[in-house]
Amino acid sequence: MRKIVLGGVVAVTAVTVHAQSSVTLYGIVDVGLSYVNSAQTGKVGQHLNGASQIALTDAHATGLSGSRWGLRGQENLGGDLNAIFVLENGFMVNSGALAQGGAEFGRQAYVGLSSTSAGSVIAGRQYDPVVFSLQQFSAPYWAGYMSAHIGDIDNLANTNRINNSVKYVTPNFGGLQAGALYSLGGVAGNETQNQIWSLGVNYNGSALSLGAGYLNARNPNVSFYGNTPNKGLATVNNIGSSGSATTPQASPAFAGYASANTLEIMGVGASYVLSQTTISAVVTNTRFEGLGSASGPNPFGYSGNAIFTNAELGVRTMITPTLLAGVAFDYTERNSVKSDGGAKYMQLDFAVDYNLSKRTDLYALAVMQRATGRDSLSQPAVATISGFSPSATDKQLGLRIGIRHKF
Known part of the structure; x- marks a missing residue:
């Protein structure tokens, strides 16, 4: 009899725990055919070689949503308090390889406490408040990663997550959060080296939404750009590269600024909904400050600050309940560094997305970009659409058609 009673208690307890806890498996699979009219293949001396390219690629660089799978859990600890966690892995559906530089849970990995009345505190690898506050106003929110501002200079397309971080998010006060x-x-004897801090606030109303965010990263070549398994220490350029005879350049717009002592990203955004149409705008300022520090290599001998100002205006509309179309114009300007005259980039983004169901959609994306001036690699500025190899010239066109399934 005692064994029967004990077994019943265990069974009831198990049901209760199950009722108070949950773990959800979720994910996205997004793959498509991408075309770029000019992609660098290498350089001979100062001459850049390039060619057109067609490839089947995962969406992590150019599509709507990088392929991923994840686990999301919650346990009620009594009353309004819950323990929460997220483990989210990014992968390349076309090859099966890990994304985010080979990190197993490179998209997100955190645990914390959450309450509807007091907010949430979470610790681990996660998105910063600038993304939380401003991404919804930028083209990558609806037109994919390839619509990001030159190499995702302001991180509004989530290229870089934050390691070793603690984040607090307030409750939602009538749309304000x-x-x-x-x-x-984590550096012994120097509490500020490699530190990152960030703030963000947004308001989402029935028609009007507003947001503002700020991020400050010390020694960004290591702390911000070097936080994945395939990145190196301060002696290596973790932002990009100058290329070689057989390899393309990477992030030429700002790869030359790896020696910055501090990275600052700040911005404001707004959107307004008119029936089925949303008009959005976002302005950001990205500053590589204290060039010439020991944070990273400085082959071009830069000093002072490199400052990028970016402005974007976008319009998207639901033509039918299942068909979205949108267009955005983006303008980026950098100040003169070492008397190089600065650089300018103009970009047009187009997107069409058709929902076959609540979980599956087909889409088409197009991005056109033109560059003028001189870029951070001390060369005539080349176009550099996010997710593609930089152009061998000052112009570039990127196209993509894809399919996305959510589970």
């Missing part, structure tokens, strides 16, 4: 993050550098 704020967040604060601090990432510990």
